[in-house]
Amino acid sequence: MRQKTWIPGAARSPVLAALTLPGVERSVGHARAFVTDTLVPDILAADGELIDDVVLVVDELVGNSIRHTRTGDGGKVTVVLVACDGVLRPEVTDDGADTRPHVLEEFGGESGRGLRIVEALSDKWGYRDSGRRRTVWAEFKVGGNCEGGTDTRRP
Ligand SMILES: Nc1ncnc2c1ncn2[C@@H]1O[C@H](COP(=O)(O)OP(=O)(O)OP(=O)(O)O)[C@@H](O)[C@H]1O
Numbered sequence: 001m002r003q004k005t006w007i008p009g010a011a012r013s014p015v016l017a018a019l020t021l022p023g024v025e026r027s028v029g030h031a032r033a034f035v036t037d038t039l040v041p042d043i044l045a046a047d048g049e050l051i052d053d054v055v056l057v058v059d060e061l062v063g064n065s066i067r068h069t070r071t072g073d074g075g076k077v078t079v080v081l082v083a084c085d086g087v088l089r090p091e092v093t094d095d096g097a098d099t100r101p102h103v104l105e106e107f108g109g110e111s112g113r114g115l116r117i118v119e120a121l122s123d124k125w126g127y128r129d130s131g132r133r134r135t136v137w138a139e140f141k142v143g144g145n146c147e148g149g150t151d152t153r154r155p
């Protein structure tokens, strides 16, 4: 069981950091570094396991935005780290697609691991649409509180 981690500043500013990247494969590595660089100084009693999990989830979500959405067709992807109400929530916004994020039924193949990993590591995940763009999010329970709610919902 993961230990509670207090995120300072969450009460005042739910958004810890945000970054927009071009929809190219090398952006996955930049997104990973962005998450680590944001969370290492922001989390007091550095919770390496939590950070590793969030980095891996963001890796999969950014990879999906590039491989499965218009982001990968000359578009962009935005990564936002939100800390609110005892939850750390990475959000990855892509340029939209004709498909939707879903866990593939068939297991053991070359593909279909990404969202299984997201589902296994996070406490819950989902997506919401805003115009042509889509935001896929995953939540991790941590310590701390802040005011204000969220407008996220499960698919
Ligand atoms: N952001 C997204 N927008 C639209 N469809 C998505 C998005 N992310 C995932 N999908 C759909 O959900 C499916 C499952 O995603 P998942 O990440 O589990 O597997 P994969 O990307 O196909 O393979 P892998 O992650 O193992 O390389 C994808 O094949 C794709 O059809």
Ligand SMILES: [Mg+2]
Pocket (backbone or CB within 6 Å): 060, 063, 064, 112, 113, 114, 115
């Ligand atoms: Mg994937």
